[in-house]
Amino acid sequence: MRGGNAAVRGSSEDETLLITITLEPGADSPLDATALSHLLRKHPGRLQTFELPVGNAHVFYPEYSPERTTAALLLEVDAIGLVRNKRFRGDNGVLDYYINDKPYTASSLLAVALGKVLRNAMTPTSETYPELADTPLPLRLEVPVISTRGRDGHDLAHRLFAPLGWTIEQRPIALDEIHPLWEDSRYSSLVLTGLVPLHAALRQLYVLLPVLDDSKHYWVTDDEAEKLVRQGEDWLPGHPERTLISHRYLAHQKDLVAAADARFAQETTAAAESTVAQVAARGTSPQPLRVQRAEVVMTALKDCGAHQVVDVGSGSGALLRRMQKDRFFTRILGTDVSARALEQAARAMNLDELADSDKARITLLHSSVLYRDERFAGFDAVVLMEVIEHIEPSRLSALEDSIFAWAAPPTVIMTTPNAEYNHLYQSLAEGRLRHGDHRFEWTRAEFAQWAEAVAERHGYGVEYRPVGETSVSAGASTQMAIFRKAGA
Structure with missing residues (x-):
């Protein structure tokens, strides 16, 4: 043929x-x-x-x-x-x-x-x-x-x-x-x-x-409109080709397209009303934990007056993208041990398409938190967002040396899971860590014991802030420590 x-x-x-x-x-x-x-x-x-x-x-x-x-x-x-x-x-x-x-x-x-x-x-x-x-x-x-x-x-x-x-x-x-x-x-x-x-x-x-x-x-029958709404609920309403997608998926049947549009409108209204109700009832944001975590770190950086920031273990750029959009941050350095992650972050921030003045604000470097890196010098803050739990406990002394002894910025911000909260995740089996690559997950007392010992050895004070949903008995899902250099 x-x-x-x-x-x-x-x-x-x-x-x-x-x-x-x-x-x-x-x-x-x-x-x-x-x-x-x-x-x-x-x-x-x-x-x-x-x-x-x-x-x-x-x-x-x-x-x-x-x-x-x-x-x-x-x-x-x-x-x-x-x-x-x-x-x-x-x-x-x-x-x-x-x-x-x-x-x-x-x-x-x-x-x-x-x-x-x-x-x-x-x-x-x-x-x-x-x-x-x-x-x-x-x-x-x-x-x-x-x-x-x-x-x-x-x-x-x-x-x-x-x-x-x-x-x-x-x-x-x-x-x-x-x-x-x-x-x-x-x-x-x-x-x-x-x-x-x-x-x-x-x-x-x-x-x-x-x-x-x-x-x-x-x-194609009436239930196809329901399928379209269900499978596209978190990405289709804001898609620039939504009309074309609806028509083609629903075999160009105008009544089904109209039904799908009506359902999208209902879902959007219901979601907005649910968000308002949740915020009013709980006083907290219903955003996913990863979003809350990045936003809390952003707030902490501004509270500390950190205009020049190193994001260590920046991954694909969840925090970098936020800092890129905020002119409060004048100098941004993202580092990771994964070259692929850095490439993904560069694409996510469209670095190749930025004006020269914008490119000058942002640098991505291949680096490990376990080794001294002179390129960290001169920054206002170093962030380690969900990093330390990926390091073997026996090598945490190397992290302490590279960040607190060698780079020694005015501010260090760390987040890490709170092990006490894990039993509240119904899908997480008892005794399991939240991620297959986590080497440990600390309780609040364990994190505080380590943080305060490090702070004392290197002349920092420590403040703790909760991140995410909070339980009276277990604390917050994520724990954050803000280290401030004495006299900085």
């Missing part, structure tokens, strides 16, 4: 659809890539097969190591079954239902497989890695064949995924490799890389794969 279907068949043989999900933290990152299997709830040691109405889906791991783990979802499409089943809009008397690209092109078929096989991974929860479940992860998603149909198909993948934080690599597939003069087909391969929570990535694919294809293999 030649032409368009030949191009597709050449890239994905035997009537199969494929998507791979890769977690690759980088050589120096504390993150264990095998956590991907726990977040997906799929065992890496065996091939798992699931019978679906559209065919058989298989989950397996082509790569599995702490440095790089890849999970693959392979769907063997029952093309004849689709034709003969009226549920799937089939008509065995029409030739077009037999000769098409559905068995080879990522579409609603693959979306259905995602929704059925990886349903549990599409929620921000995890028994084994509760903190990773809703944490942005360095992901790479690969779909060998997509089709961008219709008049809106030009640059569609970029328009759909770029606003969600993905970097897009899209390569056209030749119409026929034997005849290069025939140019490219309407099909292409798609690679997405980004720092995105796994559950969000899967929900985005679930919605956007059918949008790219602009076709559903089944009848």
Whole structure:
């Protein structure tokens, strides 16, 4: 067979659809890539097969190591079954239902497989890695064949995924490799890389794969509007292409689009009212802990008058991005042992596109908190936000030497989990740490004992502040210490 279907068949043989999900933290990152299997709830040691109405889906791991783990979802499409089943809009008397690209092109078929096989991974929860479940992860998603149909198909993948934080690599597939003069087909391969929570990535694919294809293999009924709202609730309302997405996902049925728009409006109003009620009732912000943590650190830096700040272990830039937007901070240095994390932070802050005056404020450096670094000299404050718990207790003396003895800034701000609060996390088993790479988690008394000993040895005073939800008996979820140099 030649032409368009030949191009597709050449890239994905035997009537199969494929998507791979890769977690690759980088050589120096504390993150264990095998956590991907726990977040997906799929065992890496065996091939798992699931019978679906559209065919058989298989989950397996082509790569599995702490440095790089890849999970693959392979769907063997029952093309004849689709034709003969009226549920799937089939008509065995029409030739077009037999000769098409559905068995080879990522579409609603693959979306259905995602929704059925990886349903549990599409929620921000995890028994084994509760903190990773809703944490942005360095992901790479690969779909060998997509089709961008219709008049809106030009640059569609970029328009759909770029606003969600993905970097897009899209390569056209030749119409026929034997005849290069025939140019490219309407099909292409798609690679997405980004720092995105796994559950969000899967929900985005679930919605956007059918949008790219602009076709559903089944009848679109009223419950499709509900699916769209449910899977897009935390990313679709503010998407610049929301109208296009709604129309394509709902098969251009205006009544369903209107129903979805009405539900989005209801959800937005309800969320706003819930936020106001929670703030009024608790006097605290309902934001995720990671957001609260960064905001509390920002407040502490301003309270200390720290205009020039080193963010040690800055990761992908959660704190750096906030300081970048605030002109209070005149000189910002982000450091990490992971070169990949620094690259992600640079992309997140669009450093390459900044004006020279803005670039001069921000520097990213490869460095370890366990070694003296003369480049830390002259700053007002050093921040270690969720860093010390990743260090072996036997090496904390090296951290003390590099930060408090060598750099010796006027202010040092540290945050770390409060172990006393852990039993309040229902998904965290008793005795387990919040993250697989944590070497320890201190109680408030243990943190205070260490902090006050360090402060006394190096001429600092210490102030403690809570971060996040607070229990009368257990204290706050995160504990923060602010070290101020005596006389500074």
